[in-house]
Amino acid sequence: MRNQDIEKLLSGADTVVPETEFRERIASGPLRVKLGLDPTAPAVTLGWAVVLRKLRQFQELGHTAVLIVGDFTAQVGDPSGKSDTRVRLSASEVRGYAESVLEQFSRVLLPEPLEIRYNSEWLGALAMADVLELTSKVTVAQMLEREDFRTRFDANRPISAMEFMYPLLQGYDSVVVEADVELGGSDQLWNNMMGRVLMERYGKQGQMVLTMPLLVGTDGAQKMSQSLGNYIGITDDPADMFGKIMSIPDHLMPSYFELLTDLPPAEWSDRVVSDPAQAKRRLAREIVGFFHDASAAGEAETAFDRVFREGRIPDDVPEIELTAEDPVYLPALMSEAGLTDSNSEARRLLAQGAVKVDGNRVADESIPRSELVGRTLQVGKRRFVALR
Amino acid sequence: MRNQDIEKLLSGADTVVPETEFRERIASGPLRVKLGLDPTAPAVTLGWAVVLRKLRQFQELGHTAVLIVGDFTAQVGDPSGKSDTRVRLSASEVRGYAESVLEQFSRVLLPEPLEIRYNSEWLGALAMADVLELTSKVTVAQMLEREDFRTRFDANRPISAMEFMYPLLQGYDSVVVEADVELGGSDQLWNNMMGRVLMERYGKQGQMVLTMPLLVGTDGAQKMSQSLGNYIGITDDPADMFGKIMSIPDHLMPSYFELLTDLPPAEWSDRVVSDPAQAKRRLAREIVGFFHDASAAGEAETAFDRVFREGRIPDDVPEIELTAEDPVYLPALMSEAGLTDSNSEARRLLAQGAVKVDGNRVADESIPRSELVGRTLQVGKRRFVALR
Numbered sequence: 001m002r003n004q005d006i007e008k009l010l011s012g013a014d015t016v017v018p019e020t021e022f023r024e025r026i027a028s029g030p031l032r033v034k035l036g037l038d039p040t041a042p043a044v045t046l047g048w049a050v051v052l053r054k055l056r057q058f059q060e061l062g063h064t065a066v067l068i069v070g071d072f073t074a075q076v077g078d079p080s081g082k083s084d085t086r087v088r089l090s091a092s093e094v095r096g097y098a099e100s101v102l103e104q105f106s107r108v109l110l111p112e113p114l115e116i117r118y119n120s121e122w123l124g125a126l127a128m129a130d131v132l133e134l135t136s137k138v139t140v141a142q143m144l145e146r147e148d149f150r151t152r153f154d155a156n157r158p159i160s161a162m163e164f165m166y167p168l169l170q171g172y173d174s175v176v177v178e179a180d181v182e183l184g185g186s187d188q189l190w191n192n193m194m195g196r197v198l199m200e201r202y203g204k205q206g207q208m209v210l211t212m213p214l215l216v217g218t219d220g221a222q223k224m225s226q227s228l229g230n231y232i233g234i235t236d237d238p239a240d241m242f243g244k245i246m247s248i249p250d251h252l253m254p255s256y257f258e259l260l261t262d263l264p265p266a267e268w269s270d271r272v273v274s275d276p277a278q279a280k281r282r283l284a285r286e287i288v289g290f291f292h293d294a295s296a297a298g299e300a301e302t303a304f305d306r307v308f309r310e311g312r313i314p315d316d317v318p319e320i321e322l323t324a325e326d327p328v329y330l331p332a333l334m335s336e337a338g339l340t341d342s343n344s345e346a347r348r349l350l351a352q353g354a355v356k357v358d359g360n361r362v363a364d365e366s367i368p369r370s371e372l373v374g375r376t377l378q379v380g381k382r383r384f385v386a387l388r
Numbered sequence: 389m390r391n392q393d394i395e396k397l398l399s400g401a402d403t404v405v406p407e408t409e410f411r412e413r414i415a416s417g418p419l420r421v422k423l424g425l426d427p428t429a430p431a432v433t434l435g436w437a438v439v440l441r442k443l444r445q446f447q448e449l450g451h452t453a454v455l456i457v458g459d460f461t462a463q464v465g466d467p468s469g470k471s472d473t474r475v476r477l478s479a480s481e482v483r484g485y486a487e488s489v490l491e492q493f494s495r496v497l498l499p500e501p502l503e504i505r506y507n508s509e510w511l512g513a514l515a516m517a518d519v520l521e522l523t524s525k526v527t528v529a530q531m532l533e534r535e536d537f538r539t540r541f542d543a544n545r546p547i548s549a550m551e552f553m554y555p556l557l558q559g560y561d562s563v564v565v566e567a568d569v570e571l572g573g574s575d576q577l578w579n580n581m582m583g584r585v586l587m588e589r590y591g592k593q594g595q596m597v598l599t600m601p602l603l604v605g606t607d608g609a610q611k612m613s614q615s616l617g618n619y620i621g622i623t624d625d626p627a628d629m630f631g632k633i634m635s636i637p638d639h640l641m642p643s644y645f646e647l648l649t650d651l652p653p654a655e656w657s658d659r660v661v662s663d664p665a666q667a668k669r670r671l672a673r674e675i676v677g678f679f680h681d682a683s684a685a686g687e688a689e690t691a692f693d694r695v696f697r698e699g700r701i702p703d704d705v706p707e708i709e710l711t712a713e714d715p716v717y718l719p720a721l722m723s724e725a726g727l728t729d730s731n732s733e734a735r736r737l738l739a740q741g742a743v744k745v746d747g748n749r750v751a752d753e754s755i756p757r758s759e760l761v762g763r764t765l766q767v768g769k770r771r772f773v774a775l776r
Contacts, residue, residue: 076517128514128557129464136550140528140541143549153528161531161552162523168549169516 014186034179036068039098045231047215047224052108064113072120137201171195179207220249242300245284261286317384326369339379402574422567424456427486433619435603435612440496452501460508525589559583567595574599608637630688633672649674705772714757727767
């Protein structure tokens, strides 16, 4: 492998452990590059895209992407019921999420070399004797080296003994698929290094670990995540994606350019300071262009200009037919039209002044039918319907 | 149940938790009284007998003895290979030890009410999902409350994550057999309380725990145990058992009287001070009488007097025929005659001056045949053969 290819694989990485070993093994032949995914939610965010783009770079150089679908743990959930974030899912829900996630991954990854494995295949088959062997490979002190465990332990906050099991299971995945490298976000460094330790304890060559920086969400403060709502989905439609990228704080631009585009720093590093608005527009075009295509990006930009710069209502607004109901109960209308997810969200947006009819703010939940027919209902900055 | 019966069950106990609940539940009907045993060695010591005698008291009052044979963990062993004391045993070895131990238990316990369960029945059937549920029931901090874990943790000595599993499995046994009480030595208090915690987490009524004091071994210092060699086995022949009891330090007599005989303190508490030799003789007769019978105890005492007080060679010494070999290699003779376990033990005893021919110490390993024929070979204080 050429030196410049190795440098490309290392570029943007947060950590590569151990780096010398990585340079040697990557040069000596095709590797198996593992990435685990938890099928517990349907969307894939731009945060994921950071790691997926890196995995694709490996594929482009002939290395095999090994996707591990964590269907076993998703089905098991957290039996303690203490965690709100991890619930027990049915087998069909998990399959559904897995299919959705894999379909979205395929928008970034190459169709080959690619291997997809479901970890229920081996974790579901583990017997108690295997579990005892697995747990014999590590010490309690090693587990407590993980920062969040240590912090909670020192603060006398509970750590379920079960939580010790998850990193072991994730590491066991690496033992089974014989990973050479495991990719992940930088918050996965410890877990992935546990995989290296376990592989060695099982008499195999330990995997190397490459982590990518965590993408900060549209709020400019926290890691992009579905549960925080500060995310951009890789299947968001072009206009939505364009608009959301235009809404990120200026200080995030360098990391987005570096982690989500192929543009060399020379093309954006000065511009983000001298003309942040234009730089952000370029960023949005690049990202939308990657996940859709250049013409979709162009159209999204045009639509964006019309709405935000010119204050006009976009073309191609979907139409909906009002029923005979009079007055019209707006929350029901908005949620049925898909402008909001629920009546309660609609009521909240009305109360916040985020709802307009032909550009004029409305606050009442019930409006005479005559004041709506033939007008445009707008929710937030980017959601419109024409009322007939 | 009569109050005096409850007091009898509580007598001699180290700890009863919780005592008020115990008094209530024991009075309300027959209970299931669990005792776990690890079939990893063939002998049952007088230390075990302390707990078995307590279990028999429960049986005599109509409660069911539930013996849990830990065949699962004995077969699994310690996969880390770090511990010398716990080795992986084959299924047939475990069955063999279990049969031997149960046969010896039957010398103390009543044939009913008695239930014998092998924990491979349920532990062998646990799947990974069950293990995760089990581990979700406790926290890491709870596990580290166990004194030996805490001590090692604080001293930075390793605790395998697997070691956390064993108390959980032992507690899971209680969940499955729905124990009302678990018996054990006082060193089992924490493990048995973990069983109570787990039963409650699984929505069952938690077991109560009754522990007995640990019997000190013949060395007068450490817990009686097979691995320390300071033990008296309940199947030792009467003469051996009598002799070993006569060898215990005087200060152990009160605990032996209390834990291994039914004699009320009035019968021995003054005597152990005023005439310890007679008191110990009484103790030995009682214990040998329990595990064999009164006449065996009487014969053992007579033989003891002959050998130790009168310095004479006992009657009924087994005879062995010398081969034509000349000179005779004593270590081989001794080990073949069963006086020692090996040639090397025989050589060591010769070097220590523990071997006599017709009462005269010998040190040479090879002795002319003519100096042995028709004489008595003695090893230590109690092993004799007549040489023909």
